[in-house]
Amino acid sequence: MTDTNASATDKVILAVDDEAVSRTLLAYFLNKAGYHTVTLDSAEAARKYIAQHGPTAVHCVVTDYRMPGETGLELLIWLKQQDRALSVIMITATTERDFVAETLRGGAVDFLDKPIAEAALIQSVKRAIELTIRDREMAEAERAISQVGQTQHQLFGLSAEAAKRVEVCFRPRHQAGGDFVNYFQLSPTSFLVLTADVSGHDLHAAFVSAYFQGLVRGMLESGQALETVLTKFNSFLIDEWGIRQGNDDHTTTQASVCLCTALVDLAATSLTLMNHGFPQPWHVSPEGRIVQCATVNSHPLGWFNELTLHPFQQSNPTGGRLIMWTDGLEDLAEALGVSRLALATALQLAQASGHKTPQIAQAKDDVLVVSIQITPNLFTAPQWFPVLHEIYPGSKTPPIDQWQTLWENSLSLAVPTLPESRRFDVILALRETVINALAHGCAGNPELKTSLTISVNLVQRTLRIIISDPGPGHDFTRKPHEADDELADMHRGLSLINRLATQITSNRNGAEVILDFRY
Amino acid sequence: MINHILNPSDKTLLLTIPGDLLSTNTDQIKKEIHAIIESASVKSAGWTTLKLDLTAAKMIDSVGLNLVVSLYKEAKKNNAKTTAVISNPNIQRTFLFTRLDTHIQVVMA
Numbered sequence: 001m002t003d004t005n006a007s008a009t010d011k012v013i014l015a016v017d018d019e020a021v022s023r024t025l026l027a028y029f030l031n032k033a034g035y036h037t038v039t040l041d042s043a044e045a046a047r048k049y050i051a052q053h054g055p056t057a058v059h060c061v062v063t064d065y066r067m068p069g070e071t072g073l074e075l076l077i078w079l080k081q082q083d084r085a086l087s088v089i090m091i092t093a094t095t096e097r098d099f100v101a102e103t104l105r106g107g108a109v110d111f112l113d114k115p116i117a118e119a120a121l122i123q124s125v126k127r128a129i130e131l132t133i134r135d136r137e138m139a140e141a142e143r144a145i146s147q148v149g150q151t152q153h154q155l156f157g158l159s160a161e162a163a164k165r166v167e168v169c170f171r172p173r174h175q176a177g178g179d180f181v182n183y184f185q186l187s188p189t190s191f192l193v194l195t196a197d198v199s200g201h202d203l204h205a206a207f208v209s210a211y212f213q214g215l216v217r218g219m220l221e222s223g224q225a226l227e228t229v230l231t232k233f234n235s236f237l238i239d240e241w242g243i244r245q246g247n248d249d250h251t252t253t254q255a256s257v258c259l260c261t262a263l264v265d266l267a268a269t270s271l272t273l274m275n276h277g278f279p280q281p282w283h284v285s286p287e288g289r290i291v292q293c294a295t296v297n298s299h300p301l302g303w304f305n306e307l308t309l310h311p312f313q314q315s316n317p318t319g320g321r322l323i324m325w326t327d328g329l330e331d332l333a334e335a336l337g338v339s340r341l342a343l344a345t346a347l348q349l350a351q352a353s354g355h356k357t358p359q360i361a362q363a364k365d366d367v368l369v370v371s372i373q374i375t376p377n378l379f380t381a382p383q384w385f386p387v388l389h390e391i392y393p394g395s396k397t398p399p400i401d402q403w404q405t406l407w408e409n410s411l412s413l414a415v416p417t418l419p420e421s422r423r424f425d426v427i428l429a430l431r432e433t434v435i436n437a438l439a440h441g442c443a444g445n446p447e448l449k450t451s452l453t454i455s456v457n458l459v460q461r462t463l464r465i466i467i468s469d470p471g472p473g474h475d476f477t478r479k480p481h482e483a484d485d486e487l488a489d490m491h492r493g494l495s496l497i498n499r500l501a502t503q504i505t506s507n508r509n510g511a512e513v514i515l516d517f518r519y
Numbered sequence: 520m521i522n523h524i525l526n527p528s529d530k531t532l533l534l535t536i537p538g539d540l541l542s543t544n545t546d547q548i549k550k551e552i553h554a555i556i557e558s559a560s561v562k563s564a565g566w567t568t569l570k571l572d573l574t575a576a577k578m579i580d581s582v583g584l585n586l587v588v589s590l591y592k593e594a595k596k597n598n599a600k601t602t603a604v605i606s607n608p609n610i611q612r613t614f615l616f617t618r619l620d621t622h623i624q625v626v627m628a
Contacts, residue, residue: 401543424578424609431580435542487588487622493581499616 011129015039016046016063016075017091022116026062029118030125043070047078055083056136060128062089062112062121076108085135087128091116161185166193169344169351169369171360178205178257179326179368182213184220189267192226195278195370196259197326199302208237208255226261226274227309230301233257237302256302260295260324263311266376271322272313276300281324282341286375288384288455288464290341293322319375323386328365335362341386342410344369345456349385349414359413384464387414387454392434394442394450394469400431407454415456415463422519426463429500429515432493433467441469441511462502465515473509521551525564532556532566532599534590538575540583549586556593569594574606574628579613591623604628 013035015026023039030037040046043063050058061079065072076088087109109131110124162183170179178198185191194216198205212233219229237255258277265271273281273293277300281293296310325344333340336359343359347369350357360367388410392398407430411423418426434452442448450469457464476494497515498504505514522535534552538544555561569590573579579587591601602624605611611627614620 397543401541421609421612428578428580428613431542487592492584492588492617496581496584496613496617 011059013037014061018067033122043075060087065092087132165373167371169347171367173366178209179366190265193262199256234301234307256300258300264374285320290386290389290453322372326368328367332363337409338413339388339410342414345385345414384455390452392450393446394448396444425500437469441471463517468512473511523555530566531568533570535572540579542582545582567599569601571603
């Protein structure tokens with residue numbers, strides 16, 4: 001708390017001037033106002049004093065600009081190197097006005113004309129002391145937040161057991177915050193991953209985060225059910241944390257926590273998700289299929305006394321991996337004009353390979369991406385990474401050029417090793433297949449939808465596109481004589497797709513088509 | 520906007536396409552080209568070569584290719600040959616694997 005009302009006598013002012021008369025006058029005015037004044041006759045003497053007592057022993061420096069030896073400006077620059085919060089007031093002659101701008105750029109908080117007017121001096125010193133105290137407190141808070149942030153980042157280091165299944169990519173924007181991931185091995189074949197985002201980017205958020213992580217671990221280890229832990233923490237946020245922050249009437253939310261828990265039972269091949277205000281997680285199957293996980297979204301913890309828990313269990317016979325992220329990723333993906341899945345993949349791959357992702361500099365929030373392997377045998381699981389998942393309404397004239405930009409941006413970001421000529425093939429085939437699905441599969445009806453997913457297998461160097469529409473199907477296999485009739489007016493799009501893709505697989509009579517592109 | 524130049528010395532009709540030939544813009548381009556071909560000055564010129572300047576194109580999709588094929592057929596009807604001038608290797612590949620290069624002379628600019 002800034003103690004601007006504290007007694008002036010405990011505030012030390014350095015008055016630096018080579019003229020004895022000016023020093024006497026400064027000391028007289030300042031002492032009269034109650035300040036403890038130390039008079040010094042040169043910049044060198046001021047340096048010596050600061051070096052001996054430390055910069056924080058002084059609350060304000062009032063210095064003449066023109067002095068033999070070092071000028072007041074040189075002293076100012078040196079003082080700022082010792083303590084950037086220490087306020088300096090520069091005294092100048094009227095003829096030295098040109099130097100004023102320079103001294104202000106150097107960090108002086110004010111300047112005073114000679115001869116010194118008592119009222120102006122006292123008013124300026126009072127303001128300078130307030131600024132010194134405020135800036136020192138802010139610097140101290142920044143140091144504390146930075147230390148907490150470093151501790152938080154260390155917490156992201158997962159155990160060796162967890163690291164086999166969980167990959168975490170955390171790109172903090174702020175020095176401290178509330179994003180975290182916890183892994184709990186519940187039995188040899190089951191584990192729980194808890195991913196959360198505590199509101200705020202300050203010490204409060206960091207403390208809430210640390211408290212919650214400790215609470216979860218302690219309660220789970222003592223055999224409590226996850227639902228009990230969440231209910232307990234929700235009550236803590238509303239009844240205790242809120243009151244501690246001065247919110248007696250419970251009308252203001254002091255801290256809230258968005259979280260998603262994934263309980264994986266490999267023996268039972270089941271996955272149970274609970275989502276409280278967290279972005280919906282995604283599942284990538286061993287075949288490269290991408291689906292948004294079905295969960296029942298509930299409100300974040302800390303909002304309401306009543307906490308409705310919706311554990312959503314889904315059978316997971318095929319394994320694959322689960323991907324989730326905090327909303328910082330969604331904002332960044334929108335700013336970059338790429339799909340969220342492409343950005344999540346790009347960040348994960350960059351982290352794994354040690355490459356930098358310059359795009360992250362545009363993030364306005366912390367970005368956390370978590371990938372969880374839910375395949376029983378980790379060594380045989382094919383590694384498909386998601387690039388894009390879109391749902392398009394049926395249309396005879398879809399805004400395909402706009403979508404193409406998203407496809408291109410997403411592919412460039414997530415699969416930078418895809419050669420330019422192959423990217424051209426993929427984009428051209430996408431245009432043809434999506435237009436075909438929307439115009440024919442959906443019959444141009446916007447009530448009917450076409451889904452498009454793109455995933456990449458880096459080991460097999462294969463890009464997989466799956467396009468599915470609700471129509472009766474299409475014949476993607478062109479007969480040889482049709483394929484050879486290059487001047488035929490019909491089916492040129494289907495012929496193109498056949499020649500661009502490495503392999504085409506049709507399901508549901510062609511209503512779902514899988515295009516593989518080797519590169 | 521499609522620019523055209525009629526060269527009486529070698530009886531070539533040059534049509535300059537300003538960019539890609541895609542499903543989203545081909546209808547408009549088709550209308551403009553037909554208006555040019557059907558104009559009295561072009562009709563009476565007796566051109567024997569149709570030269571399509573596609574150097575500004577980076578992509579031609581199936582609808583765009585349909586237009587190229589229809590122009591080739593139109594030219595053939597007039598006993599004229601068709602040449603496509605391109606600058607993008609991907610467009611060259613598109614002509615190659617759709618085998619249109621067996622009917623239309625494709626020239627890399």
